[in-house]
Amino acid sequence: MKPAGFVLTFVSVTAAMVFFRAQTVSSALDLAKGVFGLNGVALRHGAQAIAETYGTDIQKTAMWIAILLFIALVCPNTLQILAPL
Numbered sequence: 001m002k003p004a005g006f007v008l009t010f011v012s013v014t015a016a017m018v019f020f021r022a023q024t025v026s027s028a029l030d031l032a033k034g035v036f037g038l039n040g041v042a043l044r045h046g047a048q049a050i051a052e053t054y055g056t057d058i059q060k061t062a063m064w065i066a067i068l069l070f071i072a073l074v075c076p077n078t079l080q081i082l083a084p085l
Contacts (some may be wrong), residue, residue: 022028022035033039 019028
C-alpha cells in the first residue's frame with residue numbers, strides 16, 4: 001500500500017498545483033492536457049538544438065532517472081543520518 005499511497009499523493013499534489021496556479025479554469029485544463037501529452041509532444045527550439053548537437057540517448061537518460069530516483073526515495077536523508085548523534 002505504501003507505493004500506491006506515494007503515487008496517489010504525488011498525483012494529487014501535482015493536479016492541485018496546476019489548478020491553484022492557473023488564472024482561469026480554462027488555462028488550468030489546457031495545462032493539464034499538455035502535461036498528459038494531449039497537445040502533442042515537441043521540444044522547445046533551444047532544447048531541440050541541444051538534442052541535435054549532442055544527441056539523445058534514451059537508455060542513458062533512463063539509467064540516470066532510475067539512479068536519482070533510488071537516491072531520492074531509498075537513501076536516508078540528513079535528519080535520518082544525524083538522528084543517532
